[in-house]
Amino acid sequence: MQFAHKLAFISDKISADAIDATEFIPLSQKYNVSGVPKVVINEKITFEGALPEESFIEEVMAADKL
Numbered sequence: 001m002q003f004a005h006k007l008a009f010i011s012d013k014i015s016a017d018a019i020d021a022t023e024f025i026p027l028s029q030k031y032n033v034s035g036v037p038k039v040v041i042n043e044k045i046t047f048e049g050a051l052p053e054e055s056f057i058e059e060v061m062a063a064d065k066l
Contacts, residue, residue, distance in 0.1 A: 001037055
C-alpha cells in the first residue's frame, strides 16, 4: 500500500485508501477480500498480494484504459 500512496501523492488523478479488512467487514465482503493486500482499481481491476512496482504501474495504466 505504500507504493499506492506514493502514486497518489505525486498524481492528482490517483487516490489511495487503506482499510483494515477485519474492522470493515462489509467492505471486505463487497470486494471479496481473501488475502492482503487487496488492491481495487476503479472498481474493475483487482489483485491480491504484493506486486513489484513495475507490475503495479502496469495494472494502474490498464485501469486507465478501461
